[in-house]
Amino acid sequence: MKLLNVAVIGATGIVGKEFITLIEQRNFPVGELFPFASERSLGEFVEYKKKEISIIPLKKENIADKKIDVAFFSAGSAVSKEMASVFSKKGALVIDNSSAFRMDKAVPLVVPEVNGDIVKNMKTGIIANPNCSTIQMVPFLDIVNKHAGIESVFVSTYQSVSGAGKKGIEELKDQVVTLFSGKSSDPQVFPQRIAFNLIPQIGPFYPDGYCEEEVKMINETRKILGIKDLDIDVTTVRVPTFFSHAETVVINTKKECDTAKIKKQIENHSEMILMDDPEELLYPTLIDSSRRNEVFIGRLRSNDTKRRVSAWVVADNVRKGAAYNALRIAETALGVSYE
Numbered sequence: 001m002k003l004l005n006v007a008v009i010g011a012t013g014i015v016g017k018e019f020i021t022l023i024e025q026r027n028f029p030v031g032e033l034f035p036f037a038s039e040r041s042l043g044e045f046v047e048y049k050k051k052e053i054s055i056i057p058l059k060k061e062n063i064a065d066k067k068i069d070v071a072f073f074s075a076g077s078a079v080s081k082e083m084a085s086v087f088s089k090k091g092a093l094v095i096d097n098s099s100a101f102r103m104d105k106a107v108p109l110v111v112p113e114v115n116g117d118i119v120k121n122m123k124t125g126i127i128a129n130p131n132c133s134t135i136q137m138v139p140f141l142d143i144v145n146k147h148a149g150i151e152s153v154f155v156s157t158y159q160s161v162s163g164a165g166k167k168g169i170e171e172l173k174d175q176v177v178t179l180f181s182g183k184s185s186d187p188q189v190f191p192q193r194i195a196f197n198l199i200p201q202i203g204p205f206y207p208d209g210y211c212e213e214e215v216k217m218i219n220e221t222r223k224i225l226g227i228k229d230l231d232i233d234v235t236t237v238r239v240p241t242f243f244s245h246a247e248t249v250v251i252n253t254k255k256e257c258d259t260a261k262i263k264k265q266i267e268n269h270s271e272m273i274l275m276d277d278p279e280e281l282l283y284p285t286l287i288d289s290s291r292r293n294e295v296f297i298g299r300l301r302s303n304d305t306k307r308r309v310s311a312w313v314v315a316d317n318v319r320k321g322a323a324y325n326a327l328r329i330a331e332t333a334l335g336v337s338y339e
């Protein structure tokens, strides 16, 4: 396998760091690694294969002399909008973790096990990685859709603070310490206090009453599944946990469904793990999925109409919801295999 020169944009962030850990763990065929971040990180370095590699400030002049095959962007949508095309015009395949291009008709939005075929042999251009909450939900929706057809979907999310990046993690830590010291601190990252609280808002509100994260999940799910008029409703909630997101997913189906068959498909799925035995009190929690690449499914059940499936869906937002899905997109597009 040809070695690939890899750029990570946002290499000092939560997603960027996890990405570097993963390419090392999976033995991705890296020629040179170029870790980019902002000017603030000048003098810092990342560790890759026991070597320290200096952070490169993201500027056009620092890219000009480099041959880059694949660039993973996780530095926010403003940076992606400004710089993704600079990398792709130089011949790199850009996998973008931000929301900048997800709804662009010309840009594929991909969860490889659901619609990876659309990027096979795509060696340059831009591919968008979906929102973390969307990524963990659509493989399950896809299974149920193929089994019994989806009539409608209702989702509630329970999203950890790491979804808001390193600043989100710091805010929860600081608030817990401050509150235990008998003091209080004003929220900076989240709209209200997150410690010992739940916040039913992720991102700004739109005039119709939905917040940004809910709109992302609705639009992205429709695009990935290729069902433009999918009847889907979402409520997104920030919870005071550090890593992994959970979701309750309720699907009304067109035909009667057989939960035993759905469970079998999940058990046989390479990217999913079924943890579902109520008698043994077995179901996935955030802790089970942390630092894991798979989506964990439990509490799978159908009501007496047999035209409804409900489940509890858990995954690591930084892994499955970001770095791991992005890496698998690159593997699919560039034909990377590890045999």
Ligand SMILES: NC(=O)c1ccc[n+]([C@@H]2O[C@H](COP(=O)([O-])OP(=O)(O)OC[C@H]3O[C@@H](n4cnc5c(N)ncnc54)[C@H](OP(=O)(O)O)[C@@H]3O)[C@@H](O)[C@H]2O)c1
Residues within 6 Å of the ligand: 009, 010, 011, 012, 013, 014, 015, 016, 036, 037, 038, 039, 040, 041, 058, 073, 074, 075, 076, 077, 079, 097, 098, 099, 130, 131, 132, 162, 163, 164, 165, 166, 167, 317, 318, 321, 322
């Ligand atoms: N966290 C998640 O669960 C998650 C999941 C899916 C998608 N995403 C998306 O991934 C992106 C990064 O998220 P994150 O959680 O990793 O955020 P983060 O922890 O806050 O890290 C942000 C990274 O972007 C870099 N950066 C910021 N401004 C920059 C600039 N002007 N030029 C170059 N680099 C710049 C930062 O560098 P410095 O350290 O130098 O500031 C840092 O490396 C966001 O678009 C986010 O929406 C995140």
